[in-house]
Amino acid sequence: MKLIACTEGHSSKIEAFSLEMIAAARSIAQAGDEVVAFFAGRDAEGASASFGAADRLIVARATKLDVIPAETYAVLLRDVVTAESPGLVLVPYSANGLDVAADIAARTGWPLISYVNEIKRHGESLTIVAQMYGGKVLADCEVQLPAILMINPGAFAEAAPGPIAAASVQTIDAEPTLASGKVRMVAIDVPDYADVDLTTAERIVCVGRGIGDEASIDLARNLATMLGAEIAGSRPVVDNGWLPKLRQVGKSGQKVKPKLYLALGVSGAPEHLEGMSQADLIIAVNTDPKAPIFNVAHYGATCDLFDLVANLSDRLRAGSGR
Amino acid sequence: MNILVVLRMIPDSAGELQLAEDGRSIDREWLDFQLNDFDDHALEEAILLKEAGGAKVTAVAVGEGTNRVLQMAAARGADEVVALQAEEDAMISSREIAASIAAMARAKSADLVLCGVQSSEDVFGQLAPYVGALLDWPHVSGTNRIVANGAVLRVTQERGAGVAVTYELATPAVLGVQTASKAPRYVSGSKLREASKTPIGRAAPESSGFERSAEIITLRLPVQGGSGENLGGDAETVADRLVSILAAKGLARN
CATH class of the missing domain: 3.40.50.1220 (TPP-binding domain)
Structure with a gap:
């Protein structure tokens, strides 16, 4: 079975939760399984230098934009899901993940569980601990594979960062998908912390x-x-x-x-x-x-x-x- | 522009939550239900868009107490209000209601669907991306500003650490609102009374269309407490203790 760990990075900085997604996938991978990291963005080098804990890395490389709109990220991920037929897709609970996870779930029909803290595997099914009601209730859920999980940042310890072998990296050009995207990025505002940090x-x-x-x-x-x-x-x-x-x-x-x-x-x-x-x-x-x-x-x-x-x-x- | 805004009534999670006897749901008997905060902001954004450029706003509400919230929506400026029927005493799963919202968006010729970015019951996925994907319309979640210029929307999204990204997209679209451009307005009692005459439409739910879904086996309350020390409930004693704790750590200014 393949497990796809979705990762993110902006402004030449890999998000730490990306390594948590790889660790989460690794924690339930069995002998013969393959953990595939998926990255979409400009910092392909950063991804290759960081995601060595995965067996394989698929990079959708952008050349201009610092932030890939979630809509485009989802289209790119959908193509990867179609090509790889994974048993599980792990998406971080992030600004991007909030748009990506249910989009993929709706288009594949696969079940989705959000706000996941723990994962246990029993062959073709998973038992999941997810948070509800602002963290006041924990839900023990069951789901049959293939499925999608949206994982809470901090729920899994980061996988060790390190380079992945060049032979295990597959690069796709994200630019045509970006060019035909329905959501276009026009500005990034980074706050000015002069007064308060x-x-x-x-x-x-x-x-x-x-x-x-x-x-x-x-x-x-x-x-x-x-x-x-x-x-x-x-x-x-x-x-x-x-x-x-x-x-x-x-x-x-x-x-x-x-x-x-x-x-x-x-x-x-x-x-x-x-x-x-x-x-x-x-x-x-x-x-x-x-x-x-x-x-x-x-x-x-x-x-x-x-x-x-x-x-x-x-x-x-x-x-x-x- | 036709705007459809979704209003979900959810348990007030600021209050105490108790589990139902079946262990798979929360005890709803004594719960207060209130409008999902993010949906409140979505409603406000819809009304702001109407005021800025003209729009017809249809509010669709689901859950316990929909009549009350739809009257409030009408008082705030919604032109049409509809209650979406749902299974009684069940949590509102975005995965379950997405097909109904998508069908209503088509039926109302909506150009824009607005809903809150999240709800505390959307453990099986978030509404905006489900509806967007079902309609094959673009969707952006976590917005804190929406400006419409004809059929072109300019949308600002929160990305954490104060970073905001602005996107452009054309209608039709689905947006998951984090924060309205302005804080939700209050409505006066007289406006509410006036709006209570607004007829409330009814809509029957559609089948979700999903063959497989995840399932909740049990709900439980998290183990309380961590390792923190309870200073109690008497303000004077607590203040005395805090002053000495802060002083011991060099954190009080005195």
Whole structure:
């Protein structure tokens, strides 16, 4: 059986989760199976230099664009799936993967399971552990091969990076597919971190949906100032326009690793945890004792966050006046 | 332009979730159902597009409490509202409803289908790419800005780390909205009352058309806790403890 591990890279940087996809495929490959890495993008050299843990690499090489639209990625992958007849296709849960996985599933008719944390193989079927309801529920699923899985970043340890033998690399020209694509890339905006760079912040106070309203952000901001911390928000807070996008932590925001991460009213959806679970010290305050944030917190409290902010602010103010 | 926007009612996962006795679903009896956040943004984007360039917006809702959410959609500016019938007490699987949405897109001569990029129940795949692939229309997920210039859409997609990529594509298309260009608006009680007169259409579901699908065998709650220390629920005690923890690590300013 062939297992296709979908990989990604932009701006001459291979995404680390690409190596996780290869590792996931490798973890259930049996004797005689072949792990085939699929890469679409400009950095064909980077892919060849990194994906040695795969048995074979198929590169759809672009020459101009830094970002391949998912629509084009899916067309290229479809051709590979048709040619290779794999038993399993592993797609990362990424901006690209969100468009690619179900597209392939719809066009092949193959079953798809998303948000996958664990895979076990039993011959022609798999048992899967997937996350639902913002990480509050785990689903044990069963699926017959061939199938498609969309894998959570961080669920599998990266395969060791290393070069793949030139003889095991097959290169396709992606340009004709890009040229006929229905989705054309027109611009990439990389944020200007002149004012705020959460990725280098030593201390962060992050507010989540539990903060309730925009006016209450100021309370958290004052606390952050007292702690010498940057204020940050989870996705619902930023989507509501209460904090600017540059201050968002998580999958579609920044990945941070501060010395102190104080989470106020943050439930800890998997997409948020992906951005902050590596912080040195995580303190979480949430009235819901089952909030997933407590699974990564070093200290947790279930008191009302406004009472806590008031009490903590009083003590810090008193302390600084000493 | 005809816009079809999909509104899914899902369990409020900010609240406590309990498992049903069969172990394969969540106990829905005491659950609050609310509009999927991302779908709320999709609705807002649809209304913003209508305000910017004119459009007919049809909202289709599925799940528990569709009448309520469709009245809200009408109050916010949807021109036509339709409830898609679904199996009662079942989770809303994008894989299952995609064929119904695609059929409705054709029936309504939609130029654009908008839905939220994800829902917490889409473990078997996401709606926008399913519908896009079934219709063979281009699809882009994770949008935070959509501008229509005639039949050409300019769409900005979030790629993580604050990086945004802008694409151009022609209608017909399917877009999975992450964030609307502006935060979803509030509607006044009087507008809601006015909109409560809007007739709600009914649509029967189509068969998914997929012969094989994955299956949930059991649901379970994750093992709680990790190794963190619980500081309890009394704000004063917690504040005292936090001050000493921070001070011990040199992280309090005092």
